[in-house]
Amino acid sequence: MPNFADFEDEGVDWITILEEDYYPDYLEDAVERHEEDLRKFKQIVHKVDSSAKILTYINSNWKTTGDEGKERRQLLRIFRRYVLPVASVEMTSVKSNHDMVVNDFAEFIRPIDEVREVLNGREFPDEALAGILDQHDDRGEKGYWVEDKIFEWFETNFGDEFNIEGPRGAGSDIYLNEEFSGYEHETPADFIVYGPTDEPEIIGFARYDSDRGGGQEDDRTGGNDDKVQKITEYSKEHDYDIKILFIAEGPGLLLGDMWQSNARTEQKAQNVKVCTLKMMDERISEDWVTSDPISESSGPIIQGEK
Template sequence: MSSFSSYKANAAKLITIFDSPFYPDSLDEAKILYGSVIERFTELVEIAQSSTNLLEIITQEPDPIRIQLLRVFRRYVSPDTSVEMTKRKSKIPEIIAEFGVRFRPLEEVRRNLKSRPIPDEALMISLLEQSKRGQKGYDLTEAFFLWFDKTFGDNYKIQGPIRAGRDVMLNEVLDNWEQKTPADFLISRSNSTPLVVGFARYDSDRGGSQEDDRTGGNRDKVTEVIQYASNYNVPLKVFFLNDGPGLLLGSMWNDYAALEIYGKGRVMVCTLKMLDERFSIDWLEN
């Protein structure tokens, strides 16, 4: 079987590019999704007594608009508090106690709101782009699950979130695995013998320290899985499904090729376009 490194000469033809919306075409979608959210945020700013009170009022709004209002709140009032941090209503008093002193004063928020055009296209586009983050990664895993079920579904099973969802925790699916290690999917024989721990990543862009961190983290995953397989005599391998134009940047392609060499046959790296040629029963079973 050819190595991942041997495909580098044709790398640009072997990556998958999931379409991104053009600007200003995406404005139509942004206005539909966020026009009413910004309008409601403006209404709440007018009735609030303070910035902390504004957060309390937003917390009482029904889902799903509450989450979108929190995204606007973060931009206008508190860039320090992530939406994930404010999602849990029970945490709001604690957040106010710890971060409220850094909230922008309500009168300044009102002035800034009034200074913006209606509709505020810049804010809408920002909110839309944030909502799209991670979507290409979901598209990648969904495409792989569909391919795998069609190709191997009769004899093997794959578990994990097809798109968004909770990761496969290896300590929950592998006997004697102690660390709380997340993976994107686990492939097993029909008799539940685990064969492949899988990690998927779509890179639109990549470089610098993030690239270095990714390389080290992946090598650690390989080391842990191979050590586990050796200790417990399990035919377990590691599969990296990586795709996107980011693979063409910096040393990414070479870094993943080095992982295959390090894995000594127990590691495979593929893009979607390589699956038919590289991901085989021979590799799964040997």
């Protein structure tokens, strides 16, 4: 059976490229989606008496979960653009960071009078800012699409004796330390496939890369190698034969050393495969899913082990 590296020469034929809207075609819809967020931010700015209190107001009046949580995040994105561009949304979204943000970054906070002036100077609704917010909304969608296709594939190709679990689309990752007794690392995974005996057969990870290279490339593949090491060691210690499946998608695979880096991840251990969605029919069989590469191996499982 060919390995991941064998597909590189025809790599473009094996990846899925998800289309995106052309600029400025999406702006009209973006304005419609974000007009209410922009309106609420403008109301807050004219309600409070300092720029720091914009953050206080948002954190005090919106929950962090559900629809309110999504709206809160959009308001914080607008806050960052207008008031404090040096602070990330991740930083301001943690309520316990509030005092640190408004005190330690005080010199970078735009005064409220200036915020009002520039805000009132923009046409409402601000088409440019709506477009920026829309780009943020789109960031996870391709990955969610890939995950949904993985679930669909397993449900179509495997019988009722197999069960695939995990967030289908948007949702929190599975943390393996919460799923498996004795697993001590907070490793997030996208899906787990359980076999006919209800034992875990596959731990899976799915990614769509529109772009990838340099240090980001090293971080991604280095993180994958770390997951292989930890999961394989746990599997050996607890008498499992867990396979590890990386579903990699998108044109980013064709950039730099990404294809070969993924191929090296696959070669790192006997229980690992890297595939695109189009490769699954050819490379993921029931025999492989139920195989015992760890317990039946007469040599080292992980490359380089003695």
